[in-house]
Amino acid sequence: MNRSVIRAAAPLPCTLVVCRGCCCGNPRKHPGTDHARQLDRLRAGAAEHGFHVRTTDCLGPCDQANVIVVQPSGAGRRAGARAVWIGFATDDDCTDDLVAWAAAGGPGVAEPPAALDLQRIRPPREARTRARR
Template sequence: MNRPVIRAAHRPCTVVVCRGCCCGNPRKYPGTDHAWQLDRLRAGAADSGGRFTVRTTDCLGPCDQANVIVVQPSTAGRLAGGRATWIGFALDDDCTDDLLRWAAAGGPGVAEPPAALQLQFVRPPREARARARR
Protein backbone atom coordinates (compact mmCIF):
# COMPACT_ATOMS: atom_id res chain seq x y z
CA MET A 1 0.00 0.00 0.00
CA ASN A 2 1.39 3.40 -0.96
CA ARG A 3 1.24 6.00 1.74
CA PRO A 4 1.13 9.67 0.87
CA VAL A 5 4.28 11.62 1.54
CA ILE A 6 3.68 14.34 4.09
CA ARG A 7 6.00 17.29 3.72
CA ALA A 8 6.83 19.46 6.67
CA ALA A 9 6.13 23.13 6.21
CA HIS A 10 9.24 25.26 6.00
CA ARG A 11 9.93 26.97 9.28
CA PRO A 12 12.93 29.26 9.49
CA CYS A 13 15.49 29.29 12.27
CA THR A 14 14.03 31.11 15.30
CA VAL A 15 15.96 33.20 17.80
CA VAL A 16 14.07 33.24 21.11
CA VAL A 17 15.14 36.11 23.35
CA CYS A 18 14.39 35.87 27.06
CA ARG A 19 13.00 39.06 28.52
CA GLY A 20 11.68 37.76 31.83
CA CYS A 21 12.71 38.52 35.38
CA CYS A 22 16.49 38.77 34.89
CA CYS A 23 17.20 38.81 31.18
CA GLY A 24 16.84 42.26 29.74
CA ASN A 25 16.90 43.77 33.21
CA PRO A 26 18.96 47.00 33.25
CA ARG A 27 19.21 46.85 37.05
CA LYS A 28 20.95 43.47 36.86
CA TYR A 29 23.16 44.37 33.89
CA PRO A 30 23.30 48.16 33.68
CA GLY A 31 26.16 48.15 31.15
CA THR A 32 24.09 46.38 28.50
CA ASP A 33 21.65 48.13 26.19
CA HIS A 34 19.01 45.41 26.20
CA ALA A 35 16.57 47.31 23.97
CA TRP A 36 19.29 47.93 21.38
CA GLN A 37 20.20 44.23 21.36
CA LEU A 38 16.60 43.23 20.69
CA ASP A 39 16.27 45.95 18.02
CA ARG A 40 19.43 44.66 16.29
CA LEU A 41 18.18 41.08 16.32
CA ARG A 42 14.79 42.12 14.91
CA ALA A 43 16.42 44.28 12.24
CA GLY A 44 18.70 41.39 11.29
CA ALA A 45 15.71 39.09 10.93
CA ALA A 46 13.89 41.67 8.80
CA ASP A 47 16.97 42.02 6.57
CA SER A 48 17.49 38.25 6.31
CA GLY A 49 14.81 37.65 3.71
CA GLY A 50 12.99 35.20 5.96
CA ARG A 51 16.03 33.09 6.85
CA PHE A 52 15.31 33.57 10.55
CA THR A 53 12.77 35.10 12.89
CA VAL A 54 13.01 36.62 16.35
CA ARG A 55 10.55 36.34 19.17
CA THR A 56 10.62 37.16 22.86
CA THR A 57 9.43 35.10 25.77
CA ASP A 58 9.17 35.33 29.51
CA CYS A 59 11.69 33.64 31.75
CA LEU A 60 13.51 30.70 30.14
CA GLY A 61 14.95 29.52 33.42
CA PRO A 62 18.70 29.73 33.92
CA CYS A 63 18.61 33.23 35.45
CA ASP A 64 22.18 32.94 36.74
CA GLN A 65 23.28 32.89 33.07
CA ALA A 66 21.24 35.89 31.86
CA ASN A 67 20.78 37.10 29.18
CA VAL A 68 19.64 33.79 27.75
CA ILE A 69 18.83 33.25 24.08
CA VAL A 70 17.71 30.01 22.45
CA VAL A 71 18.35 29.39 18.76
CA GLN A 72 15.84 26.90 17.40
CA PRO A 73 16.63 25.08 14.15
CA SER A 74 14.75 25.57 10.93
CA THR A 75 12.85 22.68 9.42
CA ALA A 76 15.93 21.84 7.33
CA GLY A 77 18.15 22.14 10.39
CA ARG A 78 15.94 19.82 12.43
CA LEU A 79 15.87 17.28 9.59
CA ALA A 80 19.68 17.45 9.56
CA GLY A 81 19.82 16.69 13.30
CA GLY A 82 19.97 20.24 14.68
CA ARG A 83 18.50 20.87 18.10
CA ALA A 84 17.67 23.99 20.05
CA THR A 85 20.85 25.65 21.28
CA TRP A 86 20.88 27.63 24.53
CA ILE A 87 23.24 30.58 24.81
CA GLY A 88 23.97 32.27 28.11
CA PHE A 89 25.58 35.56 29.02
CA ALA A 90 24.45 37.08 25.71
CA LEU A 91 25.25 40.61 26.78
CA ASP A 92 27.59 42.27 24.30
CA ASP A 93 27.70 43.35 20.68
CA ASP A 94 30.16 40.59 19.68
CA CYS A 95 27.72 37.92 20.89
CA THR A 96 24.84 39.62 19.09
CA ASP A 97 26.91 39.84 15.88
CA ASP A 98 27.75 36.13 16.12
CA LEU A 99 24.09 35.25 16.72
CA LEU A 100 23.01 37.28 13.70
CA ARG A 101 25.59 35.66 11.41
CA TRP A 102 24.79 32.14 12.60
CA ALA A 103 21.01 32.55 12.32
CA ALA A 104 21.31 34.13 8.85
CA ALA A 105 23.52 31.21 7.77
CA GLY A 106 20.84 28.73 8.85
CA GLY A 107 21.47 28.07 12.55
CA PRO A 108 21.58 24.64 14.23
CA GLY A 109 21.89 21.68 11.89
CA VAL A 110 22.65 23.88 8.87
CA ALA A 111 25.63 26.07 9.79
CA GLU A 112 28.45 25.77 12.28
CA PRO A 113 28.20 28.30 15.10
CA PRO A 114 31.07 30.76 15.54
CA ALA A 115 33.73 29.44 17.91
CA ALA A 116 33.35 32.33 20.36
CA LEU A 117 29.60 31.75 20.51
CA GLN A 118 30.13 28.06 21.29
CA LEU A 119 31.92 29.12 24.47
CA GLN A 120 28.62 30.64 25.62
CA PHE A 121 26.50 27.53 25.06
CA VAL A 122 24.73 26.54 28.27
CA ARG A 123 22.80 23.51 29.32
CA PRO A 124 19.04 24.02 29.16
CA PRO A 125 17.06 23.67 32.37
CA ARG A 126 15.83 20.20 33.28
CA GLU A 127 12.25 20.98 32.15
CA ALA A 128 13.44 21.96 28.67
CA ARG A 129 15.56 18.82 28.38
CA ALA A 130 12.54 16.69 29.35
CA ARG A 131 10.36 18.40 26.70
CA ALA A 132 13.02 17.81 24.06
CA ARG A 133 12.96 14.06 24.70
CA ARG A 134 9.23 13.79 24.03
Protein backbone atom coordinates in the same frame (compact mmCIF):
# COMPACT_ATOMS: atom_id res chain seq x y z
CA MET B 1 -16.29 24.20 -8.99
CA ASN B 2 -14.24 24.63 -5.81
CA ARG B 3 -10.77 23.17 -6.08
CA SER B 4 -8.35 22.89 -3.24
CA VAL B 5 -4.86 23.89 -4.03
CA ILE B 6 -2.11 22.28 -2.07
CA ARG B 7 0.96 24.42 -1.92
CA ALA B 8 4.34 23.57 -0.56
CA ALA B 9 4.79 25.04 2.88
CA ALA B 10 7.27 27.83 3.15
CA PRO B 11 10.54 26.64 4.63
CA LEU B 12 10.59 27.04 8.40
CA PRO B 13 13.41 29.46 9.26
CA CYS B 14 15.71 29.51 12.25
CA THR B 15 14.16 31.28 15.27
CA LEU B 16 15.84 33.20 18.08
CA VAL B 17 13.88 33.08 21.34
CA VAL B 18 15.02 36.01 23.46
CA CYS B 19 14.40 35.83 27.20
CA ARG B 20 13.03 39.04 28.66
CA GLY B 21 11.84 37.73 32.02
CA CYS B 22 12.93 38.56 35.52
CA CYS B 23 16.70 38.77 34.95
CA CYS B 24 17.29 38.82 31.20
CA GLY B 25 16.81 42.29 29.82
CA ASN B 26 17.05 43.75 33.32
CA PRO B 27 19.16 46.94 33.39
CA ARG B 28 19.71 46.54 37.14
CA LYS B 29 21.37 43.16 36.62
CA HIS B 30 23.35 44.21 33.52
CA PRO B 31 23.56 48.01 33.60
CA GLY B 32 26.15 48.15 30.81
CA THR B 33 23.90 46.42 28.29
CA ASP B 34 21.39 48.26 26.14
CA HIS B 35 18.75 45.52 26.13
CA ALA B 36 16.28 47.38 23.89
CA ARG B 37 19.01 48.03 21.32
CA GLN B 38 20.01 44.36 21.39
CA LEU B 39 16.45 43.30 20.63
CA ASP B 40 16.18 45.96 17.88
CA ARG B 41 19.40 44.66 16.29
CA LEU B 42 18.19 41.06 16.40
CA ARG B 43 14.88 42.07 14.80
CA ALA B 44 16.66 44.09 12.12
CA GLY B 45 18.82 41.06 11.32
CA ALA B 46 15.70 38.91 11.11
CA ALA B 47 14.03 41.36 8.73
CA GLU B 48 17.14 41.46 6.55
CA HIS B 49 17.97 37.74 6.54
CA GLY B 50 14.62 35.99 6.92
CA PHE B 51 14.86 34.31 10.31
CA HIS B 52 12.42 34.89 13.20
CA VAL B 53 12.81 36.56 16.59
CA ARG B 54 10.42 36.00 19.50
CA THR B 55 10.53 37.18 23.06
CA THR B 56 9.39 35.20 26.05
CA ASP B 57 9.24 35.42 29.80
CA CYS B 58 11.81 33.72 31.99
CA LEU B 59 13.49 30.71 30.40
CA GLY B 60 15.04 29.59 33.66
CA PRO B 61 18.82 29.86 33.94
CA CYS B 62 18.76 33.35 35.48
CA ASP B 63 22.35 33.12 36.70
CA GLN B 64 23.42 32.99 33.02
CA ALA B 65 21.36 35.97 31.75
CA ASN B 66 20.81 37.13 29.06
CA VAL B 67 19.63 33.83 27.60
CA ILE B 68 18.77 33.33 23.93
CA VAL B 69 17.64 30.00 22.48
CA VAL B 70 18.52 29.35 18.84
CA GLN B 71 15.90 27.02 17.41
CA PRO B 72 16.85 25.18 14.23
CA SER B 73 15.14 25.76 10.92
CA GLY B 74 13.14 23.01 9.26
CA ALA B 75 16.25 21.96 7.37
CA GLY B 76 18.24 21.94 10.59
CA ARG B 77 15.64 19.77 12.32
CA ARG B 78 15.68 17.34 9.39
CA ALA B 79 19.47 17.16 9.87
CA GLY B 80 18.89 16.19 13.51
CA ALA B 81 19.66 19.53 15.17
CA ARG B 82 18.10 20.60 18.45
CA ALA B 83 17.75 24.02 20.03
CA VAL B 84 20.97 25.59 21.28
CA TRP B 85 20.88 27.65 24.47
CA ILE B 86 23.23 30.63 24.62
CA GLY B 87 23.95 32.37 27.91
CA PHE B 88 25.65 35.61 28.90
CA ALA B 89 24.42 37.23 25.67
CA THR B 90 25.03 40.81 26.72
CA ASP B 91 27.41 42.43 24.24
CA ASP B 92 27.40 43.57 20.63
CA ASP B 93 29.81 40.84 19.50
CA CYS B 94 27.45 38.15 20.76
CA THR B 95 24.50 39.86 19.08
CA ASP B 96 26.45 40.04 15.80
CA ASP B 97 27.36 36.34 16.09
CA LEU B 98 23.74 35.36 16.75
CA VAL B 99 22.54 37.30 13.70
CA ALA B 100 25.27 35.82 11.50
CA TRP B 101 24.56 32.26 12.63
CA ALA B 102 20.79 32.58 12.21
CA ALA B 103 21.29 34.21 8.80
CA ALA B 104 23.50 31.26 7.76
CA GLY B 105 20.76 28.81 8.80
CA GLY B 106 21.47 28.12 12.48
CA PRO B 107 21.82 24.72 14.16
CA GLY B 108 22.11 21.76 11.81
CA VAL B 109 22.77 23.98 8.81
CA ALA B 110 25.75 26.14 9.79
CA GLU B 111 28.44 25.88 12.43
CA PRO B 112 28.13 28.47 15.20
CA PRO B 113 30.79 31.16 15.51
CA ALA B 114 33.51 29.98 17.92
CA ALA B 115 32.66 32.56 20.59
CA LEU B 116 28.99 31.49 20.60
CA ASP B 117 30.01 27.88 20.92
CA LEU B 118 31.80 28.87 24.14
CA GLN B 119 28.62 30.54 25.43
CA ARG B 120 26.46 27.43 25.14
CA ILE B 121 24.64 26.63 28.33
CA ARG B 122 22.74 23.62 29.50
CA PRO B 123 18.97 24.07 29.18
CA PRO B 124 16.94 23.74 32.35
CA ARG B 125 15.74 20.27 33.22
CA GLU B 126 12.18 20.96 32.02
CA ALA B 127 13.43 21.96 28.56
CA ARG B 128 15.57 18.82 28.30
CA THR B 129 12.56 16.66 29.23
CA ARG B 130 10.35 18.35 26.59
CA ALA B 131 13.03 17.92 23.93
CA ARG B 132 13.05 14.14 24.42
CA ARG B 133 9.31 13.80 23.76
